[in-house]
Each structure stands twice: as structure tokens, then as C-alpha cells.
Amino acid sequence: MAETPDPELLAHRLMMELSGRGWALDRGPLFETALRLLARGEPVPPERLAEAVGWPVKTVRAALEEDPAVEWDEAGRLIGWGLTLRPTPFRLEWEGRSLWTWCALDTLLFPLCLEQEARVEASCARTGQPIGFTISPAGIREIEPAESVLVLAAPGPGAGIRAAFCQRTVFLASPALFQPDLWDPVLALLSLPEAFRLAQRIMPYLRWEGGIGCCVAIPGPDL
Numbered sequence: 001m002a003e004t005p006d007p008e009l010l011a012h013r014l015m016m017e018l019s020g021r022g023w024a025l026d027r028g029p030l031f032e033t034a035l036r037l038l039a040r041g042e043p044v045p046p047e048r049l050a051e052a053v054g055w056p057v058k059t060v061r062a063a064l065e066e067d068p069a070v071e072w073d074e075a076g077r078l079i080g081w082g083l084t085l086r087p088t089p090f091r092l093e094w095e096g097r098s099l100w101t102w103c104a105l106d107t108l109l110f111p112l113c114l115e116q117e118a119r120v121e122a123s124c125a126r127t128g129q130p131i132g133f134t135i136s137p138a139g140i141r142e143i144e145p146a147e148s149v150l151v152l153a154a155p156g157p158g159a160g161i162r163a164a165f166c167q168r169t170v171f172l173a174s175p176a177l178f179q180p181d182l183w184d185p186v187l188a189l190l191s192l193p194e195a196f197r198l199a200q201r202i203m204p205y206l207r208w209e210g211g212i213g214c215c216v217a218i219p220g221p222d223l
Contacts, residue, residue, distance in 0.1 A: 011202045018155065
């Protein structure tokens with residue numbers, strides 16, 4: 001595998017790329033609260049989210065409706081915002097529940113954000129071969145196949161974050177399966193331990209203590 005970029009610099013570049021496309025919006029504690037409620041495995045009524053975050057319902061609805069990627073059920077309840085109740089190729093198993101994420105990188109980020117251990121079940125984007133690992137804030141282990149990698153795409157064509165970034169940030173069962181032209185542009189091809197270190201470096205940019213969402217002014221890497 002080619003030399004991997006410094007995870008601090010790579011995290012900074014990724015957040016700048018996303019911010020430059022207008023997707024990294026700062027919503028204070030709203031995302032964190034929504035993520036914690038979705039992690040319980042049930043749809044979240046806007047009224048419940050508003051009560052939990054301490055905001056007016058009208059404000060919560062307006063903030064959610066600004067993001068076209070947010071998922072709703074037929075009853076108007078929140079069911080997906082990065083973490084989702086709808087099946088995707090990226091499944092998290094924790095506390096006896098199945099949840100899913102929009103992209104491969106999220107399977108690393110959300111267990112760190114929620115300080116949970118989770119079993120990740122995914123599949124190779126080229127072959128469909130099962131890929132699994134266990135992740136917690138302490139690290140990543142039980143990787144199968146051991147040579148699995150994460151393709152970290154740069155935002156490509158597409159009007160929304162899921163089409164332009166999430167659906168292109170995937171797992172492969174082996175670095176030998178990577179073809180640059182299939183994911184161009186690409187920021188990096190990472191082993192899963194390298195991807196875990198990247199997720200750790202992304203966390204400060206998400207300002208988790210004050211609520212997830214990139215800062216309006218992205219700080220430079222602390223080198």
C-alpha cells in the first residue's frame with residue numbers, strides 16, 4: 001500500500017473539502033442529541049428531539065429541513081441523519097440493536113462519538129465479500145479479512161453529501177481491489193487501523209463537547 005498521509009493533515013483536508021461544499025454545517029448540540037436518540041433504535045418525533053435539546057420545535061424542524069439528506073418516516077419522524085434506521089451496506093450492532101450508517105467512515109466515527117463498542121458488518125464494494133470488525137474508543141480489533149481497507153473519497157459529482165461523498169467512501173476486502181478510476185477523486189486508501197486513527201483526528205473538528213457539526217472557521221491541524 002502506498003505511504004499514508006499524516007492523519008492530522010488528512011483529517012484537516014477532509015473537513016475543508018466537506019465545508020467547501022457547504023455540507024459541514026454547525027448546528028450546535030442538535031446533531032449530537034439526534035444521534036443519541038437514533039442510537040436507541042427508534043424513530044424520533046421532532047417534538048421529542050426539541051425537548052431533549054431544549055429548542056423550540058419550529059427551530060428544530062427548520063434546522064433539519066435545511067439538510068435534504070435527513071431521512072423521515074411516513075409519520076414525520078426522524079429516522080436518519082448519518083446514523084439511520086434504514087438498512088445500508090454499513091451495519092452497526094450494539095446493545096442488541098441493528099443500526100446503519102451512510103458511509104464506511106461513519107462506522108468508525110459514531111462509536112467514538114457515542115463512546116460505545118460496536119460490531120461493524122459491511123461488505124466489499126467490489127466483490128460483496130463480508131467485512132467485519134469490532135470498534136470501541138479503545139481501538140479496533142477482530143478485523144476480517146485482516147487486509148480490509150477503507151477508500152476515503154474526496155467529494156465528487158452530485159448535489160448531496162450521500163451521492164457525492166458517502167456512497168463513494170467504502171470498504172474493500174483487499175487493497176489489491178482498489179482501482180483509482182472507480183473512485184476518482186480519492187483522498188486516501190487506508191488500512192482499518194489507519195482509518196481508526198483518522199477518525200480519532202476528525203473528532204476535534206466535530207466539536208463533540210458542544211455538539212457535532214464542523215466549525216464555521218475550520219482550525220488548522222495541530223502539528
